Amino acid sequence: MYATPLDLPDFDEEVVTEAHVRYLEPRGLGGRAALITLDNGFDHTKPNSFGPAGLKNLWRALDEVEAAEDVKLVAVTGKPFIFLAGADVKLMPKLESREQGLQLAQAGHAVYKRLKDSAVPTFAFVNGTALGGGFELALHCHYRTVSTSAMGLGLPEVSIGLIPGWGGSQILPNLIGVEKAAQVIVGNPLNQNKMLRGTDLVPMGIADVQFDAADFLEESLEWAVQVATGAITVERPEVDRSVWPMVIAGARELVNEKVHNASAAAVRALDLLELAQHASFEEGSLAEDEALADLEAGPQFQASIYAFNLVRSLAKRPEGAPSPSLAKDIGKVGVVGAGLMAGQIALMFARRLEVPVVMTDLDEERAQRGLAYVRAEIDKLEAKGRASKLKAARLRALVSASSDKSVYADCDLVIEAVFEELKVKQAVFAEVESIVAPECLLVTNTSGLSITAMGSQLAHPERLVGMHFFNPVAVMPLVEVIATEQTDQATLATAYAVAKKLKKTAVGSADRPAFIVNRLLGRMLAEVTGAVDAGTPVEVADVALDDLGLPMRPFALLELVGLQVAWHLCQHLNEDLGPRFPASENLRRMAEAEFPVFDASAKGKGRLTEEAKSLIELGNQPASAEEVKQRVLRGLAEEVQFMLDEGVVPSPKQIDLAMILGAGFPFWLGGLTPYLDRAGISASVSGKPFQTPS
C-alpha cells in the first residue's frame, strides 16, 4: 500500500508546522481563494519544517480546501522570512527501518501530489527560505511567485547524503531542463552547498514571477487572481530534451572528477535525473521513494547528519572556550609582516572587526607594497559589489602600513604572520612586547610551531595565543585556536570572540605540533610519500584514496601547499613526533629541485613534470592502491588516537569538524572518524571505534 501522511507514526521531537487555511475574496476572482499559511509558531530563527505531524496538517488542510465551496484558487505561503525549510532533519536519523524511510518518502509524495493534481489552480507564494521538501512543495504547485528578498532556496539534499525525493528530481528537470536542474540538485550541493536567492528563480525558470518583499503577498495574490481568471497566461519555454543524455553524461564525468563518485547521493541523484527524461511522474516518484529509503538506511547519510550537526551546533559553541564575557574589546589591530598572508589577514580584520589595522615590515618599501596589495584587494571587493563605495572607503581608511613598529603602541591585538621559524617569531614578539601595553594580545598565525616555546622569553606569556588561519584566509572557514599552559582565560576568550567576529569557526587545540588539520594532513602525506619511497609508483599512490572523495588527491595537495612548506612541515613533524613522520627523501628532492616539479598545464592537479619524475627513487616494495589506502587509513586512525591520548582535542568531534572545515573532508565521511569506524580501521588499530553509538 502506498502510504499517506495519515499512516506515519508520530515523532515526539517534531516542532510541528501548522497549515492554517483562510478563505479570501480577492476582487475580480469571482469566488474564493484558499490561502494556506505554513507556520510552526516560532520566529524565523526556527524555520518551518515537515515531520509526520506537519505533513498531516497539510493533508488535512487540503481535505478542507477540497471540500470548501466556490474555491477558485489555492495558494501556499509561509511565515515571515520562511516558506518551508523541508523535512525535519532531526527525524530521518531516527527512522528505525528502511520500511519507515520508504513510508516517509511515500507520504510526502502523496500529499504534494494533491497540489499537482488539483483541479483548482495551485500557487506557491515563496516568501522566504524554501529548502529541500519546501522547495519541492513549491515545485508541485501549478504556479510560483517568489520574493526578491528570499534567501536560502534550493535542493541541498545531496550535501547531506540524500536526494530530493519528494518530487524534486523529477519535476525540476522537466520544468527548467536537465542542465540547470543538475546544477541545482548536484552541482550546488557539492559546491559548498551553494544556495539560490529569490532573484535567481525567475531567470532560471523556476518561478513564474517575482515581487518585492514590501507587498509580496498582496501582489502575489493579485497576480494569482489574474492567472486563475485567464487575464494572464503563463508562458514557459519548452525544455530541450535532445541534450538530456549528453548533460547527464557530462554531469557524471564531473562528479567522477570532483569526488570520484564517492558521494552515493550524487550518483543516485544523477540516476534519477536521467530517469526523468522519459519516466512518468508516478514511475519517477517510485524511484525517488526507493532511492530515499536506500540512502536513509545507508552509512553515508548517518555520517552526513553527524557532520551537519557538527557544523551547525558544535561550530557555534566551541568546546573549551571560556565565557565570552571575559573577552577584551579590540579597538586596534597590528599585523607583523606585510607579505601576502599578512595582507590577507590585515584585510580580514579590517573588514570584520572594522577597527584600524596597521601592518609593518622591515622597510618602508615592503610595507607600502603590502599596503598596495590590500588596497588593490579592496578595489576588487568594490568592483565586484561585495563592498559598497562607503564600505570600501572605510576599509581604505582603516588599513595602514609602516616600517616603524611604534605604530603598535596603542594596539589591543598584534598578530604575526612572518616566516615559520621559531627564532624569527621569538624576536618579533620580543620587539613587539617592548612597544605594546602589557595587556595587548599577542597572536601567532603559526601553522605548527610550539607556541609555548615562542612565548618562553616573553615578560607576559599569558597574553600569547595561537590563531591558525587557513589559506586563503578570507575563504577558509576554520581557525584553530591554540592556548598554551600560560595563556590566561581573558586572552583565550578574546581569541574565540575575535574568531566569531571574523565569521570563522574556531576549534580549540592544545599546543601540540601542527595542531589538528596539518598534523593529520601531514600524516596522510607521510604515508603516501612513504609508500612511494618504498616503491609504489606515484600514479598508484596518488589515486589510492579516490573512493573517499576527498577534495584533492595527495599530490595536488602538495602542489597547493607548496613543496618547500610541505618539506618544512615534514621535517618539523619528524623531529617532534618521531619516525612515523619520516623525512622523505623523495619529498626533499622535489622541494629542492630547481626546475618546475608540477606540470602547470594540469592546473593544480598535482601532475609531475617528466623532469620531476626522474627525481623519484622507488624502493623495492611496491604496494597496490588498495594497500596504500589501508596504510594511509591505518596511519590516520593511529594519529587520531595519539591526538586524543595527548589531549590535542577533547573528542573526535573536534577532529571531524576541523577536517571538514579546514581540509574540506566531505560530509559523507562524517569528516574522518565515522568513516574510519565504518571501514573497520579504528577497531583494528585502536581496538574500538572512535564514535560512541548514540
Added chain:
Amino acid sequence: MNDTIRDVVFVDGVRTPFGKAGKLFEETRADDMIIRCIRSLLRRNPALPPERVDEVALAATTQIGDQGLTLGRTAAILAGLPRSVPGYSIDRMCAGAMTAVTSVSAAIAARQYDVAIAGGVESMSNHPMGEGVDPNPRIVAERLVDPEALQMGNTAENLHDLFPTITKERADAYAVGTQQRYAAAIERLSADITSMAARSTDEGWTVATADELPRPGTTLEGLASLRTPFRPHGRVTAGTAAPLTDGATACLVADAETAAELGLPVAMKMVGFAFAGVDPETMGVGPIPATEKALSRAGLSIEDIGLIEINEAFAVQVLAFLDHFKIADDDPRVNPWGGAIAMGHPLASSGVRLMTQLAREFAAHPEVRYGITTMCVGLGQGGTVIWENPNFKGAN
C-alpha cells in the same frame, strides 16, 4: 524671482481597508500599511517618475514604535522610493493627513515642491489614544482645559449639552443613514482601497480587501439599546461614534503644470484651506469656524459648496456643523458615500480618506463645482480644505 502662487491639484489617493482595532490588523505594522499605500499610489500612477517626488509628509498621532522614527523618511526608504526623496512626520491628531496635504500644498503653491506624497496612518490596536502622553500639570492647576476633554467621548456628550436640539434620536438616525449610504457605495469606494496583507499568528495570513467595521444592517432600534459609555444615561454610543480603527492613507499632490507635464490626472483642484481653534471641551465644533474661515478667504459661501465630506468622529458633531450651516440632517450633499461612523476613523489617516472620497464624488457629479473636506480635532481644533471639481460642466 517668480512670486506668483501656483495651482495645486490632488492627483490620486488610496487607502488600506480599515480594520477594527484589536482584530484584522492587530499584528500588522503601521509602517507596513502606509508603505503599501505609497507603493500602490506609485503603481497606479506609472507616469510619475518616483525621483520627481519632492517630499513625503506622513502623519501619525502617536509617533513612537512603528509610527515613529520619522515615519515620512523611513516609509519612503522602505517603500522603495529613491534615496534622494526626503520625508518627514507630521501631527495634528485627527487632522494629521489633512495637515500633511495642506503643508505640502502650500509649499507647492509657493514653488518649493512640484510633487509630494502626503498621508497618514494610525494603528489604534497598537497605539491607543493617549499612549505615552504626559499632560502638563498646569492643565489642571490653572484650569486651562477640563481634563475630561482629553477623552473625546466626553466632548461629544458636551456638545449634546450645548445644543439641546441635537437629541440622541437625531444622532442615531444620522448614524443609520451613514451606514446605509456606505453600504450602497461599497463598490465605488473599493476603487481606492488597496489590498493589505495581515497576519495572525494563530490563523495565518490573509489579504484584506474590505473594511472590517461597517454594520450595514444598523437600525434605530438596535442603536437605541446601546449603552452610553461616557456618561450614565448619556447620549453618545458606540453606534454614533467612529470606532477605534487601524488604517493608512496616502495621496499624490502636485503643481498643476507639473501634473500636465507628466500626464498625471487631476482629480481635484485646491481652492484654499483653514484651521481654527475652539474650546477643547467642545472640540467637535471645530469644523464650523474652520469652514467659515476658509470660505471667507476664498470669497465663497456655504451655498457654493455642492459636496461636503465631513469626518464623523461623532454624529453629534456632524449635526452641530449642519445646524450651524442650516443644512438638513439627511442632505444628499453630505457624506454621500458614508462616513467614519460606518468605515472607521484611524485618526491621523482620515484627512486623506475624505479627500479621496470627495475626488471620486466630484467625478460622479460634474454639476458640482466646489466641495469641502472638513474635520474636528482633539484639544479643540477644526480643519477645512475647499476643493474645485475639474469635471465641472456647469450647474444643472
